Amino acid sequence: MTVRCDRLLLDCTLATLSGDSGYGLVEHAAIGWRGGTIVFAGPMRELPAEPEAFALASESVHGALVTPGLVDCHTHLVFGGERADEFEQRLEGASYEAIARAGGGILSTVRATRAASEARLLEQSLPRAQALLRDGVTTVEVKSGYGLNLETEMKMLRVARRIGRTLGISVRTTFLGLHALPPEFADRRADFVAAASDEWLPAVAGGRLADAVDAFCEGIAFTPEEARRFFESARGLGLPVKLHADQLSNLGGAALAAAFDGLSADHLEWTDEAGVEAMARAGSVAVLLPGSFYALRETRSPPIAGFREHGVPMAVATDLNPGTSPLRSLRLAMNMACTLFGLTPEEALRGATANAARALGLGDRGVLAQGRRADLVVWHARRPAELAYWIGDTLAARVFAGGAELPA
Numbered sequence: 001m002t003v004r005c006d007r008l009l010l011d012c013t014l015a016t017l018s019g020d021s022g023y024g025l026v027e028h029a030a031i032g033w034r035g036g037t038i039v040f041a042g043p044m045r046e047l048p049a050e051p052e053a054f055a056l057a058s059e060s061v062h063g064a065l066v067t068p069g070l071v072d073c074h075t076h077l078v079f080g081g082e083r084a085d086e087f088e089q090r091l092e093g094a095s096y097e098a099i100a101r102a103g104g105g106i107l108s109t110v111r112a113t114r115a116a117s118e119a120r121l122l123e124q125s126l127p128r129a130q131a132l133l134r135d136g137v138t139t140v141e142v143k144s145g146y147g148l149n150l151e152t153e154m155k156m157l158r159v160a161r162r163i164g165r166t167l168g169i170s171v172r173t174t175f176l177g178l179h180a181l182p183p184e185f186a187d188r189r190a191d192f193v194a195a196a197s198d199e200w201l202p203a204v205a206g207g208r209l210a211d212a213v214d215a216f217c218e219g220i221a222f223t224p225e226e227a228r229r230f231f232e233s234a235r236g237l238g239l240p241v242k243l244h245a246d247q248l249s250n251l252g253g254a255a256l257a258a259a260f261d262g263l264s265a266d267h268l269e270w271t272d273e274a275g276v277e278a279m280a281r282a283g284s285v286a287v288l289l290p291g292s293f294y295a296l297r298e299t300r301s302p303p304i305a306g307f308r309e310h311g312v313p314m315a316v317a318t319d320l321n322p323g324t325s326p327l328r329s330l331r332l333a334m335n336m337a338c339t340l341f342g343l344t345p346e347e348a349l350r351g352a353t354a355n356a357a358r359a360l361g362l363g364d365r366g367v368l369a370q371g372r373r374a375d376l377v378v379w380h381a382r383r384p385a386e387l388a389y390w391i392g393d394t395l396a397a398r399v400f401a402g403g404a405e406l407p408a
């Protein structure tokens with residue numbers, strides 16, 4: 001019996017990313033889908049029927065590279081205002097930590113985010129998601145964490161979900177309950193951690209506003225014990241965890257995330273061998289964020305060789321945020337992961353597709369294969385390495401999400 005597709009692209013250079021390594025390259029390939037699901041991805045000669053009989057609409061892409069839709073698995077793209085003033089201060093020698101301790105940093109964005117109406121927050125945040133989409137991102141994770149009270153955290157998460165509906169892309173939301181200590185809880189750390197863990201988290205979960213939780217475990221943020229308390233509450237509610245771990249110092253964050261079977265631990269510049277091994281055992285993904293490494297002019301790279309040796313899957317994300325990574329291009333993050341951390345272009349592409357999907361707990365995307373979501377990108381490129389190679393501007397020619405072509 002002939003399976004019919006709604007759409008069929010012919011003469012593709014497919015990078016399927018299926019299998020554990022390699023691009024999964026198929027030349028002279030076709031990809032077809034029905035509804036939102038791929039029904040064929042393989043060599044044209046293996047098509048079960050003539051294109052006209054097999055698909056309602058078929059067209060050649062003349063050898064263009066086709067990949068899974070990119071997945072940006074770590075962003076903070078919903079926020080009010082910007083922090084270009086801190087960029088200037090850092091260029092004059094102030095450190096990120098010093099700015100944060102003086103009440104700037106995350107707390108300055110908290111003030112702007114609390115002050116913004118929901119409509120204004122959407123208006124400010126939408127172009128950032130649009131920029132990612134324009135260069136091939138069809139799934140984006142968005143964290144809260146600039147509210148630090150229930151009302152504003154929920155406002156951020158609602159805006160994130162609305163961005164997905166408005167643009168036609170998938171948005172996964174993460175409740176970043178422990179990001180910074182807000183002024184009204186100064187000297188009341190334990191009360192803040194209790195409120196975030198026992199009141200706000202259940203409310204967010206009850207409103208079905210979060211797919212996962214996250215915390216910032218760092219000297220200038222929260223201790224491993226505080227993060228553990230928060231994670232225990234998440235576990236009780238059945239929400240998976242992610243962690244900002246070992247970015248500026250080694251507090252054992254990678255091992256902590258692994259102890260909770262974390263979907264991922266993110267940043268990881270200071271992660272040691274024990275942390276890498278714990279992640280390998282737990283199957284947690286190492287999310288690399290070269291944008292913040294670059295913007296903060298960090299010098300210590302995450303333990304890439306250790307991740308490879310122990311088989312820890314690596315993902316690459318923008319960390320798009322107003323302080324440490326005002327980076328609106330996942331492809332540029334891929335380029336930086338190669339240039340700054342030594343990833344291969346193949347690891348970078350897997351890190352922005354298959355492994356990024358895994359860091360979000362999404363088994364239905366990130367590779368091009370029968371039965372997976374029809375999220376795919378046709379590129380102005382022929383070789384997969386070009387995606388990490390070209391710097392600046394966009395390279396995506398056409399973007400399909402859930403089978404629908406999105407306006408450029």
Ligand code: NIG
Nearest residue numbers: 106216244292321322323324
């Ligand atoms: O991922 N590390 C904590 N959160 C962000 C920075 C947030 C900010 O400075 O606004 C990050 O780097």
Ligand code: FE
Nearest residue numbers: 074076244319
């Ligand atoms: Fe982050």
